[in-house]
Every structure is written in structure tokens, then in C-alpha cells.
Amino acid sequence: MCWNEETAQKPVEDVVRSIHGEYYLHPPSLVSRPITDIDKVKLLESFELYDQEYKSLLGDYLQPDADLSVLVRDTLVEARKITPNPSQEMEFNEKSKQAIPALLARIFVMFTVLKSGESYNRIETAGGSSELGVKLLIKPHNIQILTLLYMFGCGSSISTSLQSQLKQIRTGEGKSMILGAAAALLVLLGFRVRAVCYSEYLSNRDHKLFEEVFARFGLQRHVKYSTIREYAEDSIAARGDFRDLTEKLLRGTLAKSKPSTTKILRENSRLEVLLIDEVDVFFGPEFYGKTHNIATCIREPEVAEILTRIWNAFNQGGRSYQLGDIQSMPEYSTLLNKLPGHKYVVDNEISNMLKEVKEVDAIPYYLNQDKDKIGYKEMDSVLYTISYGYRTVFAYLKESENLRQKEDTLLRELVMQISLGRFSYANISPYRIIGLSGTLQILGDREKRVLGQYGLNKYTYMPSVYGLSNFKFDKAGSGIYFEGNESDFYHRLIKEIRAATSSKQAVIVFFSDDLRLKKFTNSPFYCQLGRHKNTLTESTILFDKEYIINKAATAGQVTLSPAIFGRGTDFFCKDQTVEKNGGVHIIQTFLSKDLSEEVQIQGRTARQGKQGSYQLILLESDLENEFGVSRGEMHQVARCDRYKWLCKIREQYQKNQAEIMEGNLQQASQVDKETREYFDLLIEGDFDGAQKVFRSLYEI
Numbered sequence: 001m002c003w004n005e006e007t008a009q010k011p012v013e014d015v016v017r018s019i020h021g022e023y024y025l026h027p028p029s030l031v032s033r034p035i036t037d038i039d040k041v042k043l044l045e046s047f048e049l050y051d052q053e054y055k056s057l058l059g060d061y062l063q064p065d066a067d068l069s070v071l072v073r074d075t076l077v078e079a080r081k082i083t084p085n086p087s088q089e090m091e092f093n094e095k096s097k098q099a100i101p102a103l104l105a106r107i108f109v110m111f112t113v114l115k116s117g118e119s120y121n122r123i124e125t126a127g128g129s130s131e132l133g134v135k136l137l138i139k140p141h142n143i144q145i146l147t148l149l150y151m152f153g154c155g156s157s158i159s160t161s162l163q164s165q166l167k168q169i170r171t172g173e174g175k176s177m178i179l180g181a182a183a184a185l186l187v188l189l190g191f192r193v194r195a196v197c198y199s200e201y202l203s204n205r206d207h208k209l210f211e212e213v214f215a216r217f218g219l220q221r222h223v224k225y226s227t228i229r230e231y232a233e234d235s236i237a238a239r240g241d242f243r244d245l246t247e248k249l250l251r252g253t254l255a256k257s258k259p260s261t262t263k264i265l266r267e268n269s270r271l272e273v274l275l276i277d278e279v280d281v282f283f284g285p286e287f288y289g290k291t292h293n294i295a296t297c298i299r300e301p302e303v304a305e306i307l308t309r310i311w312n313a314f315n316q317g318g319r320s321y322q323l324g325d326i327q328s329m330p331e332y333s334t335l336l337n338k339l340p341g342h343k344y345v346v347d348n349e350i351s352n353m354l355k356e357v358k359e360v361d362a363i364p365y366y367l368n369q370d371k372d373k374i375g376y377k378e379m380d381s382v383l384y385t386i387s388y389g390y391r392t393v394f395a396y397l398k399e400s401e402n403l404r405q406k407e408d409t410l411l412r413e414l415v416m417q418i419s420l421g422r423f424s425y426a427n428i429s430p431y432r433i434i435g436l437s438g439t440l441q442i443l444g445d446r447e448k449r450v451l452g453q454y455g456l457n458k459y460t461y462m463p464s465v466y467g468l469s470n471f472k473f474d475k476a477g478s479g480i481y482f483e484g485n486e487s488d489f490y491h492r493l494i495k496e497i498r499a500a501t502s503s504k505q506a507v508i509v510f511f512s513d514d515l516r517l518k519k520f521t522n523s524p525f526y527c528q529l530g531r532h533k534n535t536l537t538e539s540t541i542l543f544d545k546e547y548i549i550n551k552a553a554t555a556g557q558v559t560l561s562p563a564i565f566g567r568g569t570d571f572f573c574k575d576q577t578v579e580k581n582g583g584v585h586i587i588q589t590f591l592s593k594d595l596s597e598e599v600q601i602q603g604r605t606a607r608q609g610k611q612g613s614y615q616l617i618l619l620e621s622d623l624e625n626e627f628g629v630s631r632g633e634m635h636q637v638a639r640c641d642r643y644k645w646l647c648k649i650r651e652q653y654q655k656n657q658a659e660i661m662e663g664n665l666q667q668a669s670q671v672d673k674e675t676r677e678y679f680d681l682l683i684e685g686d687f688d689g690a691q692k693v694f695r696s697l698y699e700i
Contacts (some may be wrong), residue, residue: 009466012047012142016040018463019146024452030445035460043146043155046101050145053105061113064121068113075106079188085248086238089271090189092153092160100152100185107184107213108140110112114212140181144174147462148181151434162191162456164433166279168186168440170464171603172570175436179275180210182434187219192270194234194430195225197277198286200381201545202568206277222270228282229378232425243296245682246420249690250298252340256685271431278567279435280443280596283426283450285657289664291422291671295387297415300338302331304414307353307390311397314357326350345698349416356390359394360398363388366539367399372409374399377514377538379564388681389417421675421697424668428454438603438604439596444651446658466609470583471602473614475643480616482623482634482642489619490525493589497529497613500585504555505613506578508571512590512622514538514562521560531557536561553584563590566601573610583611591618591627591646592684593653616646627653672700 015379021035061071082096088556090096116138123136147167149155169175183193197203207225212660214220226234248254276282306326313321326332327347366375366382374395375384396403396413403409433454440459451457473479481496483489493509500507511517514537520526521535534548536559551574552559565587574583584605592598605612623629627649637645674697679691 010142010463012044012146015143015146015463015585016043016047019043019150019460021458021460023459024448024457030448032433035458037156037158039155039157040152042097042157043150046097046149046154049098049253050101050105050149053102054108057105057109058112059651062117063108063118064125066113066565068110068216068221071110075103075110075188075217078106079103079396083188083189083190090191091664092156092162095305097152098155100154101149103188104145104148104152104181107181107188107217108145110216111181111210111213112139114216132594133550140177141174141465143169143462143465144177144181148185150460151182152185158321162273162432163458164700165458165460166435166437166440166451166456168459168461169436169438170462171438171600172572172607173465175277175438176209178436179206179277180213182275183223184210184213184217184219186273186275187214187222188217190270191273191431192222193224193229193273193275195223195275195277196231197225197284197568198228198281199324199379199564199568200227200383201379201542202277227379228425229292229383230288232423234663235428236292236294236423239679240683242420242679244296246296246418247298247695249682249687249694250296250339250342250345250418254682254685254687256687262291268687274428274430274433276433276435278600279437279456280439280447280449280594281567282435284594284596285452287425287659288450289426289661289668291424291668293419293422294675295389295417297417298339299411299415302335302338303416304410305329305331306335306350307393307414308397310353310357311394314394315398321354323347323351323354323477334548344695345418346416348698349418353390353393357394359391359409360394365392365395367395367402369402369404372403372405379538382539387417393417420694422668422671424665424672424677424686426665426668427672437596439599442595442599444595444654446629446654446661470609470611471606472616473602474613476640479614480618480639480642480646482618484620486619489589489617490520492617493520493587494525494528496587496617500530500582500613501556501558504577504581505583505585506553506555506557506559506573506575507585507587508552508559508561508604509587509589510561510563510566512563516589517560517562522661532556533558533560535559536565538562538564553578555581559619563592563597563601566597566604568600569604570607571604572607579610582613584613586612586614588614588616588620589618591616591650593626593650593657595650623649671697 003143019038022032024030024032033683057071060066061068078099081174082099083092116136117138147169151165151167152162169178177580179195183195186193195203195206196205199683205226214223224234245254281287284675309329310321313319332346335346339346363376368375368384371384373384374381374392376386376388378386393413393415393543396410400406400410433456441461481492483492497507497509511520517535517537534551534557536545536548540548548559549569549571551557552571555577571584573579578584585603586605588598588601592601602614605614620634623634624631629649634642674693678690678697680694681693
């Protein structure tokens with residue numbers, strides 16, 4: 001979210017007074033103390049320095065003939081005055097704390113000019129209203145500036161270096177702007193930055209917001225936005241080509257070597273700062289305790305022939321191949337000669353092929369015919385970099401007649417995929433971690449303990465731009481419905497949607513996943529919604545996705561979506577008819593297993609100080625199956641106590657999940673340790689040692 005003069009600014013003094021937080025001195029015991037290092041006088045002084053510099057420079061560089069290269073040159077000169085030598089820790093002394101507000105001002109002057117300077121000058125040149133031109137300028141809000149200043153030690157009475165920290169910014173109030181400016185400032189100060197997000201769509205959106213700023217200042221080499229999965233992959237690749245070394249091991253060509261580390265040292269001389277958007281997801285059950293699995297691909301004509309034979313036999317409905325049938329083929333013997341000493345690998349991979357050919361459709365896939373690539377859903381996008389082993393390989397054979405470049409694509413994709421290790425997502429060690437979230441205050445004890453293990457003990461809660469929320473959720477009345485069967489569930493859903501749309505509200509309905517959404521759209525109830533409805537899914541192409549999101553908050557519109565779009569998606573309401581009649585109405589059709597997800601979904605409405613309402617419509621069998629609730633138990637709960645009861649069963653679920661996650665983490669840590677040992681042996685060229693550890697990893 002970007003701000004302009006149409007957004008009401010809270011007085012900066014009020015904002016500073018409202019900033020508060022806590023610090024966990026001993027994370028395992030979860031004993032916290034209020035933050036006491038906020039020097040509000042100095043923070044205000046830092047803001048004034050920023051504001052004076054920003055207004056002065058903006059007046060200069062908004063001129064049509066202004067040379068932005070001068071702004072770039074002067075900014076780099078000022079940054080070098082306080083930047084230490086590469087690999088040295090930057091000290092936050094009085095000199096740097098005086099310089100940071102001015103550097104931040106220069107970054108945002110560049111941002112404002114690039115994003116809205118042309119529109120401003122067009123109005124000025126045409127002799128239009130000067131007041132209108134100013135309103136068009138896209139500027140940061142003072143809460144965003146104060147967040148950044150305090151993040152970099154300004155206004156802190158004890159901060160002497162960049163600290164790992166957590167900041168709560170309310171949903172819809174500009175985390176993207178904070179991430180971009182923080183990344184730019186960090187690179188100017190000599191760090192390299194990785195900004196990670198659970199969502200490819202949101203990561204690309206956030207990067208696009210500041211992409212031109214990074215380019216103008218020449219910072220793009222040292223800042224990268226990515227998903228969590230990409231971050232894991234790049235962290236592995238930074239040490240060497242794991243896959244290539246393993247292929248050499250399998251082919252018997254791995255040689256002792258002393259690889260040059262000059263390039264690696266040069267690239268890594270900057271200390272890495274990890275910026276995490278929605279930090280609770282990174283350390284939540286989707287990633288924490290899970291592993292990033294690595295495989296190498298053996299591309300040989302014999303492999304392609306074996307895969308093709310297996311597919312043709314299955315596709316034609318004849319007798320299924322057995323391992324012995326493949327072993328009798330001449331291609332099998334040739335393949336063994338190419339991978340000497342690895343018969344156990346070849347036999348196991350062929351056995352996997354024979355099993356997974358029957359599971360080609362087990363995981364829904366999407367074929368991009370323009371690129372001849374098969375992709376799978378992850379979070380709110382379809383990723384074409386994900387592979388589900390031989391299921392994916394056989395999907396290419398299944399779709400072979402639909403491929404534009406059939407021969408080249410099959411040559412690329414018909415490979416033997418050999419697992420060579422797993423890295424734990426939890427095993428990260430950047431210099432510092434700075435996490436942003438809209439839901440820090442509702443984190444549970446487990447999450448706080450986990451975050452504490454990474455030095456994330458400092459929580460700062462920034463006030464809302466808009467003061468008190470206009471969000472409405474009738475927890476003791478019509479805000480919660482339990483329905484006993486699917487028909488009643490759909491009837492209730494249609495009734496509540498119609499009630500809202502007839503009142504000229506917009507309605508966004510969140511389902512737990514794509515399958516539940518599709519089940520509803522395939523039902524006869526779906527057509528009762530009329531013409532003004534859209535469905536937003538992970539497979540929706542980017543252009544349509546942006547259109548549906550922009551359309552969602554208009555009067556009478558109904559938008560159906562899986563839960564993943566309940567985080568980060570900006571359903572911004574500009575329709576005054578909707579606002580006048582109660583704002584966007586959210587209906588959630590499942591109970592979130594994580595309270596933070598529910599809060600995020602609620603945050604899709606009543607955004608930027610506007611009106612908004614929320615309902616839960618739940619199917620009783622879902623509560624029984626997902627949360628272990630006994631049949632009919634919910635009917636023993638008084639209507640006024642329903643939400644408390646739902647929170648109670650969710651807390652019990654979370655407690656059970658925490659135990660499972662800790663078990664997963666132990667296993668992930670062990671296999672991560674063995675994988676890193678194996679990688680070290682590969683880099684050293686220790687053939688025998690690597691062979692031994694590889695077999696152990698492969699057979700896990």
C-alpha cells in the first residue's frame with residue numbers, strides 16, 4: 001500500500017507516544033519486559049531531520065528538468081561516509097544516527113519522483129490545481145518512516161548496531177513500502193539483503209514496487225526478493241553445485257579438488273540481512289520442521305527409453321512392467337555401466353517409476369503450453385519449478401501431444417531424479433533477521449520460543465494509521481453459524497451473501513482450499529449467486545488475478561477464494577457505495593487452525609480505516625474431523641460463548657501440533673546435518689567418504 005495526501009496523517013507526536021513493545025530476556029521462560037530504550041525525543045528529532053530533507057529535496061527533484069543522477073551520486077557519497085569496510089559490523093553511533101534520516105529521505109524522494117513525479121508535472125504544466133498535483137504524490141506515511149528510523153537505531157537510547165527484531169504493522173498499512181525502503185537503506189549501508197515471503201505473487205508485487213529505485217541507485221545486485229523455497233535453494237547453491245558434484249560421484253568421475261573460494265568470499269563479503277514478510281508463516285508449520293529436498297537429474301537416452309516403455313505399457317492398459325522386465329532390457333545394462341557401483345540406486349529409481357506411473361494424476365498439475373512447462377500450486381501461485389518426482393515426468397509423457405516443442409521438452413524432462421539430501425528450513429544463519437507481521441500480538445508461546453532461538457526477542461508494535469478499527473464481528477450473535485449438513489451449509493452461505501449484496505456491500509468468501517471452493521462452484525447453489533461473481537485461485541493468470549482483486553471491493557460483487565489469498569492480498573475499497581453500506585463483508589467457511597490466519601483473513605476488510613464486517617459459517621463435520629470435536633458438542637454451547645469455544649478447541653489443536661512439529665524438527669535437523677556432511681565431502685573430492693554418506697542419505 002502506498003500513501004498520498006488523501007490518507008489522513010496522524011500527528012507524529014501522537015504516533016511516537018503510541019509506539020510500544022516488549023523484550024524477552026530469557027526466551028525459553030517467556031518472561032518479557034516492556035521496551036524501555038525508546039527515546040521519544042530523539043525519535044522525533046530524527047523524524048524532523050528526515051522530514052526537512054525530504055521536503056527540501058522533493059521540491060528540487062520534482063522539477064521536470066531535474067537530474068536524478070545527481071541525487072544518486074550525492075546519496076552514494078553520503079552513505080560511504082558511514083559505511084564500514086566489507087564484512088565489518090556497522091556501528092550505530094551518533095554520526096550514523098544523524099545520517100540515516102537523510103539517507104532515508106533521499107530514498108523516498110527517488111521513490112516519490114519515479115512513482116508520481118510525471119503525473120504531478122503533467123497537472124502543473126497544464127495549469128491544473130496545484131493542490132490536486134500534491135495529492136497525487138505517492139509518499140510514505142509518518143508511521144512507516146518512524147518504523148524505519150527506529151529499526152535502524154534512531155530514537156533508541158542503547159542501540160549500537162543493527163539488531164534482529166520484529167515489527168507489527170497492521171494489515172493493509174504498508175509493509176511493502178517498509179520492506180523496500182529497508183532493503184535499499186541496508187544495501188547503501190553495506191549489507192546484502194534477502195527479502196523473503198511465503199508467496200511468489202506477493203514477493204513479485206513487493207519487488208516491483210521498489211524495483212526502479214534499486215536500479216537507479218545501483219543496488220539490485222545486492223538485494224533479492226524471493227519465496228522461502230527459493231531462499232533455501234540459493235543458500236545451498238552459494239557453496240557450490242551440489243547436483244553436479246553428485247552426478248560426478250554417481251558416474252565415478254568425482255576428483256579431489258581444491259575449489260577456489262575467491263569468488264564465494266567476494267560475493268559473500270557483505271553481511272546478509274534477512275527481511276521476512278509475515279514472519280509467523282516462515283516459522284510456522286508450513287516450513288518450520290520441514291525440509292527442502294534436493295535431487296540431481298541423470299539425463300541419458302537409456303533413461304528416456306525406460307520411462308517411455310513404462311508409460312506406454314501403463315497408458316495402453318496392458319500388463320504392467322515389473323522390475324525384472326526392465327532389468328532384461330539392453331538399456332538397463334548400458335545404464336549400469338554409466339553409473340558404476342550404483343545398481344541399488346538404479347533399481348530403486350526404476351521401482352519408483354513403476355509405482356508413480358499409476359499416480360500421475362494424484363496431484364493436480366497445470367500445463368503452460370506457451371512454455372511447455374508443468375506446474376503445481378504452492379500457496380497462492382502455480383510454480384513451474386516444483387517437481388513431484390516421476391509423477392511429473394509421466395505428466396509430460398501424458399501431455400506429449402499438447403507440447404509445442406515435443407522433442408526438446410521430452411529430452412529435457414525424461415530424466416532419472418535421484419534424491420541426494422534434505423536441508424532443514426529451520427537451519428538458517430543470516431547476520432540479522434528483521435521480521436514484519438500484522439499479527440505479532442497474537443503469537444502463541446510455541447512461536448515465541450521458536451523466534452527466540454533466532455535472536456528475535458524484541459517485539460515492537462506500531463500504532464494504526466487510522467486509530468480505532470471499523471471492523472464488525474458479532475461473536476455472540478449472527479457472526480457465527482454452525483450447519484449440520486452440506487445442503488444447509490450452502491443454503492446459509494447463499495442467504496448471507498445475498499443479504500450483503502442486496503445492501504450494496506461487496507462480499508469475499510474464503511474457503512479452506514481449492515478443493516472446497518471447487519466443490520461449491522460445481523454445486524447447483526453456485527448459479528444462485530447471479531452474474532456478479534468471480535473466482536480467484538492459485539491457477540488464475542496474473543492479469544486476471546489483478547483484475548479480480550481490484551473488482552472485489554465493488555458494490556454487489558461476490559468473490560470466491562481459497563484461504564491463501566487471505567494473507568497479503570489488497571482488496572482495497574474505493575467504492576463509496578460499498579463504504580456507505582457497511583464496507584466489504586468477509587465470510588470464512590472454515591475454522592482456521594492458526595489464529596494468525598483468521599486475523600489475516602479478517603484484515604481483508606475494514607482496511608485503511610474503512611468499514612467492514614465478518615462472519616464464520618462452519619460445517620459441523622469439519623469441526624469434528626479437523627479438531628476432534630464430538631458430534632453435537634457445539635450445540636451444547638450457548639450462542640454468546642461460541643467464539644470462546646472455537647478458540648478453545650483451536651488452542652488444543654495447536655498444542656498437539658506443537659509436539660508434532662518438535663518431532664519433525666529433530667528429524668529434519670538430523671538429516672540436515674548428514675546432508676551438510678555429505679556436501680563437505682563432495683567439495684573436498686573425498687570419493688569414498690561421499691559414497692558412504694550418500695548411500696546413508698539415499699536410503700533414509
